[in-house]
Amino acid sequence: xxxxxxxxxxxxxxxxxxxxxxxxxxxxxxxxxxxxxxxxxxxxxxxxxxxxxxxxxxxxxxxxxxxxxxxxxxxxxxxxxxxxxxxxxxxxxxxxxxxxxxxxxxxxxxxxxxxxxxxxxxxxxxxxxxxxxxxxx
Numbered sequence: 001x002x003x004x005x006x007x008x009x010x011x012x013x014x015x016x017x018x019x020x021x022x023x024x025x026x027x028x029x030x031x032x033x034x035x036x037x038x039x040x041x042x043x044x045x046x047x048x049x050x051x052x053x054x055x056x057x058x059x060x061x062x063x064x065x066x067x068x069x070x071x072x073x074x075x076x077x078x079x080x081x082x083x084x085x086x087x088x089x090x091x092x093x094x095x096x097x098x099x100x101x102x103x104x105x106x107x108x109x110x111x112x113x114x115x116x117x118x119x120x121x122x123x124x125x126x127x128x129x130x131x132x133x134x135x136x137x
Contacts, residue, residue: 011116016055017103019120023049023130024057024101026079029091038065041091045101045122058103058120071124075099078127098130 027046034040041064045057062072076083079097103120110117 009116010114011107011118013118015105015118015120017047017052017057017120019103019105021100021102021128022047022052022057024099026094026097026099027056029094031091034063034065036065038063038068040064040068041094043094045099048098057101058122060101060122074125075127078129080129100128100130102126102128 022045024045025048026043028044030042030044032040032042041062043060043062045060047053047055047057062068062075064072073083076089076094078099079094081087081089081093081097102123104123104126105118106121107116107118109115
């Protein structure tokens with residue numbers, strides 16, 4: 001078989017929605033440890049309104065380290081969770097919570113394979129409270 005790869009870029013597009021702002025729900029939370037050794041929660045944001053309903057807008061993480069706590073506090077507050085003083089929070093508390101999520105395109109290169117990947121990421125302050133907690137405008 002003869003194949004011409006001269007017009008094929010060495011890039012993998014992992015985005016299921018274009019960059020923009022979407023009303024999303026936390027569809028899933030995965031707990032793991034970061035390479036630095038602290039706990040982190042990976043959140044999968046699913047679009048709940050518009051042309052891309054049901055698609056994953058992006059993944060984002062909350063890092064439970066001293067450096068990550070300001071953003072974790074901000075995200076919890078946007079989601080309507082208590083984040084003042086000492087609180088007990090569980091990953092399941094985030095599930096099905098709504099927010100307006102800003103997705104920005106990002107390109108990264110895998111250092112091992114050299115493959116470039118396009119994905120969506122959420123900027124540091126890329127969350128806003130949902131129009132109301134039920135997602136109604």
